[in-house]
Amino acid sequence: MSSNRLSRASCGCTIERLLRQEVTYIFITGAQKQSDTPAGKTFIAYNIRVCDTETKRRYSEFESLRRALSRLHPTLIVPPIPEKHSLVDYAALQTRVKDDLPMVEKRKRMLQTFLNRVANHPELGLDHVFHRFLESGVAWSDVLHSPPLSQLPKNPLQMVVSKEANVQAHKYNTVLSSNLIPIPSATYVLKSPDPRFEESEKFTFRIANYMSNNLDKSQRKVIRRLGELANDYAELGAVYNGFSLNETGPVANAIEKVGQAVDASYTESAQMVTSLEGEFAEPIQEHSQFAHIVKQVLRFRHLKHAQMEMIEGSLESKKENLESLQRMESEARRLEEAISRERTIGSNAVDVDELNNNSSNDDIPGTMSSTTVNGNGYHHHDDMNSGINNNNPYGSHPSLSSSSSPPSFQNDTHVGRRPATKTWASPVKMINAVGHSLQNIIDVDPEATRRNQIGKTKDAMDVLQEALEITRQDLAGSSTELQSELDRFQREKIKDLRDMLIAYAKIHIRYCQRNLESWQEARAEVDKIPI
Numbered sequence: 001m002s003s004n005r006l007s008r009a010s011c012g013c014t015i016e017r018l019l020r021q022e023v024t025y026i027f028i029t030g031a032q033k034q035s036d037t038p039a040g041k042t043f044i045a046y047n048i049r050v051c052d053t054e055t056k057r058r059y060s061e062f063e064s065l066r067r068a069l070s071r072l073h074p075t076l077i078v079p080p081i082p083e084k085h086s087l088v089d090y091a092a093l094q095t096r097v098k099d100d101l102p103m104v105e106k107r108k109r110m111l112q113t114f115l116n117r118v119a120n121h122p123e124l125g126l127d128h129v130f131h132r133f134l135e136s137g138v139a140w141s142d143v144l145h146s147p148p149l150s151q152l153p154k155n156p157l158q159m160v161v162s163k164e165a166n167v168q169a170h171k172y173n174t175v176l177s178s179n180l181i182p183i184p185s186a187t188y189v190l191k192s193p194d195p196r197f198e199e200s201e202k203f204t205f206r207i208a209n210y211m212s213n214n215l216d217k218s219q220r221k222v223i224r225r226l227g228e229l230a231n232d233y234a235e236l237g238a239v240y241n242g243f244s245l246n247e248t249g250p251v252a253n254a255i256e257k258v259g260q261a262v263d264a265s266y267t268e269s270a271q272m273v274t275s276l277e278g279e280f281a282e283p284i285q286e287h288s289q290f291a292h293i294v295k296q297v298l299r300f301r302h303l304k305h306a307q308m309e310m311i312e313g314s315l316e317s318k319k320e321n322l323e324s325l326q327r328m329e330s331e332a333r334r335l336e337e338a339i340s341r342e343r344t345i346g347s348n349a350v351d352v353d354e355l356n357n358n359s360s361n362d363d364i365p366g367t368m369s370s371t372t373v374n375g376n377g378y379h380h381h382d383d384m385n386s387g388i389n390n391n392n393p394y395g396s397h398p399s400l401s402s403s404s405s406p407p408s409f410q411n412d413t414h415v416g417r418r419p420a421t422k423t424w425a426s427p428v429k430m431i432n433a434v435g436h437s438l439q440n441i442i443d444v445d446p447e448a449t450r451r452n453q454i455g456k457t458k459d460a461m462d463v464l465q466e467a468l469e470i471t472r473q474d475l476a477g478s479s480t481e482l483q484s485e486l487d488r489f490q491r492e493k494i495k496d497l498r499d500m501l502i503a504y505a506k507i508h509i510r511y512c513q514r515n516l517e518s519w520q521e522a523r524a525e526v527d528k529i530p531i
Contacts, residue, residue: 015131018051019119026050026119026134028112031104044104046111048134055136062111064140065133068149069124072170074156074300075482076124077489079117080289082110109278110286122488153177156300157184157307160470162477167470175467180460182314184306186299191309194479200486201298208291216288219281226273233266250529257525264518272511279503283496294489301475301482308471315464322457329450 018024030047045056057065062081069078115134118124132143143149151172153159158177160169167173175181240259244252 011126011128011131013128013131013135015050015053015134016126016128018053019125019131021051024051024119026112026115028108028115029054031108044107046108048115050134053134053136055134055138057133057140059107059111061133061140062114064144065130066114068129068144069118069127071152071156072127072129072148073123073161075161075297075478076121076485077290077293077297078124079114079121080286080293081114082107083285083289106277106282110282113282113286155183157303160474161304162474162481164473164477164480173470175463175470178463178467180314180463181467182307182310184303184310186303188303188306188310190302190305194305196483197298197301197479201295201302204291204294204298208288208295211284211288211291216281216284219276219284223273223276223281226269226276230266230269230273233262233269237263237266250525254522254526254529257522261515261518261522265515268511268514268518272507275507275510276504279507280500283500287493287496290489290493294486297482297485301478304471304475304478308468308475311464311468311471315461315468318457318461318464322454322461325450325454325457329454332447332450 027049028046029049031044032047033042034045035042043058043060045058046062048055048057063084066078066081069076118130124130129143129149132138133140148170152170153172158181159171159173160167160176163169237259240255240262244256244259246252247255
């Protein structure tokens with residue numbers, strides 16, 4: 001274990017101290033069937049040993065451990081565990097799959113590989129959740145319901161994953177969990193994708209499809225046929241041994257030796273099937289799963305990038321909305337100022353008319369009148385002293401009739417003018433009427449509503465701006481960490497493929513050598529038959 005790895009984090013627990021030793025290897029020493037007393041169900045418990053520390057875990061606990069590590073470290077490539085079996089597998093076998101000894105042995109090997117890959121990982125091997133899994137006497141359900149797992153959000157996009165960001169990583173983030181922060185869908189298309197990760201995604205998708213649909217499937221088919229061949233060798237060897245009983249002398253000995261060679265071919269074929277299963281087929285299946293895990297990690301980084309772009313879009317939309325509200329506020333203020341000026345001008349104009357009318361009436365002796373403005377904007381005069389008017393010695397003036405209506409409304413045809421239509425007295429009344437109508441349509445108090453919207457928009461922009469800064473830093477840091485993780489995995493994959501191909505060659509060489517020895521002995525016995 002490198003010093004760089006140790007310098008990054010340390011929990012100081014017993015398991016960590018044991019894993020620091022270079023020679024430490026995690027073993028699964030056995031598997032026993034146990035029963036769940038309350039439910040009465042049986043399960044397989046796997047014995048895990050780290051130096052002198054031993055504990056037992058069932059398959060579902062391995063599964064929850066891997067899921068927990070994936071949630072804690074969404075940008076890391078967490079090694080896979082053997083896949084669950086489908087209902088078809090259960091239906092095809094007379095006994096349950098968990099009682100199938102070869103399947104249990106296969107799980108033991110793959111789970112042991114999983115534990116050691118996690119322990120050797122520069123980040124996952126330091127995680128205390130992993131250490132708790134290996135500790136003796138620890139209830140795993142308690143670990144799942146305690147920090148840090150209990151503090152994780154349901155959506156990993158609501159937490160910061162990069163240690164290079166200026167906020168605490170791998171924990172619930174209140175800013176990113178706000179209702180204002182958008183959550184992108186898996187189908188979101190990036191506006192400005194990173195070419196490096198685009199190429200990585202294409203390469204990984206191609207490798208995943210090839211590993212799953214070609215290499216893994218073909219290798220399973222070969223192993224199945226080799227197993228069938230081994231069974232055929234077993235039957236053929238029994239036939240040769242029975243045939244030798246019907247002969248005597250060198251012929252019987254030669255037939256018996258051929259039968260023994262066929263039995264050896266059966267034994268070596270079965271051994272080759274077992275070796276290929278453990279040293280080649282299982283690593284192929286593991287790397288097929290690895291390819292899909294890399295796809296998931298790249299997909300998370302894609303969603304993180306999409307989240308940043310969506311926050312940028314939301315922030316831009318809020319800015320445009322704020323500018324629109326501020327323009328409305330500015331227009332409203334100018335309108336209020338215009339209304340105020342119109343009211344002032346209108347009131348001053350009425351005072352001037354009254355002064356003019358009063359001054360014209362003062363020219364008539366004995367008359368006191370006031371100028372009023374009727375609803376239609378026409379001026380008329382009412383006598384202030386009706387008694388004087390009734391006792392006027394000069395009699396009734398033709399223009400002052402007893403009717404309450406102005407002369408112009410009694411008979412317009414007599415004065416030679418068109419009938420008056422109803423008009424606005426001044427711009428002030430028109431503006432007041434329009435403003436009153438808009439006020440009823442928009443809100444009871446549009447000014448308060450608009451200012452409230454401006455305040456809320458500014459608050460939302462502050463949250464989005466903070467979230468954008470966090471997301472940008474998190475994306476940059478997680479991209480760097482993910483690129484480093486992909487490089488590490490690529491080096492590990494190349495080493496694994498090299499070891500797998502060497503093992504594949506050695507298995508076939510050993511098979512051929514053992515068979516060659518058996519058939520050379522059979523040939524020597526056949527050569528003893530006299531011609």
